[in-house]
């Protein structure tokens with residue numbers, strides 16, 4: 001059965017996620033001296049990011065040991081309001097003492113395919129130096145945060161997109177017809193190697209997709225969030241009652 005925790009509302013979900021995030025950071029730093037986290041985009045995690053920047057949580061984290069990455073990015077300038085890294089800076093990164101060299105945004109100043117290739121190099125450079133022996137396999141994040149769209153997409157793995165089935169490349173550029181926009185996304189090859197994956201899903205609009213993703217038949221091309229099956233542990237789902245209203 002999926003590991004689902006249901007919270008009364010989006011705020012209590014964010015509080016639980018902040019406690020979980022801080023604990024994951026502490027565990028990783030104790031074990032390996034650093035915490036590598038891939039942030040989710042969209043609006044749901046912003047309350048979590050703001051909580052983490054508040055004194056109650058910020059004082060619990062060794063920010064100089066945290067390395068920030070992103071699970072996906074919109075192909076817009078890095079100061080655009082739709083840019084996931086830009087939103088995370090506003091909510092969290094501009095308010096904590098993480099060194100700039102620990103922040104690894106997806107370089108949307110490049111064209112999509114070049115941005116994906118450049119980000120693969122960023123991942124290779126970071127994870128090969130951080131490992132006792134460079135692993136030929138994809139990198140292993142300590143924590144990957146993910147959201148889910150009303151269509152069951154996650155990161156920028158959208159229904160019908162090739163990246164959903166990508167097992168070799170670590171980062172993919174995808175033109176998403178229904179958005180009429182390019183996206184850059186980590187692929188299941190990387191997402192499924194994470195030590196821990198935490199989904200944050202809030203709102204009644206997600207209820208139908210959430211019920212299908214969690215309890216429906218396995219159809220990842222139709223419901224891409226289903227392709228997230230980390231080899232190390234079941235994904236955790238923090239959802240609010242509105243999103244869980246159909247189960």
Ligand code: 6PG
Pocket residue numbers: 040041042043044045071072073074084146147148149153154155156
């Ligand atoms: C993005 C995200 C995407 C997001 C879902 C949910 O770049 O938009 O990575 O996968 O998590 O679309 O978005 P909301 O949290 O805004 O509902």
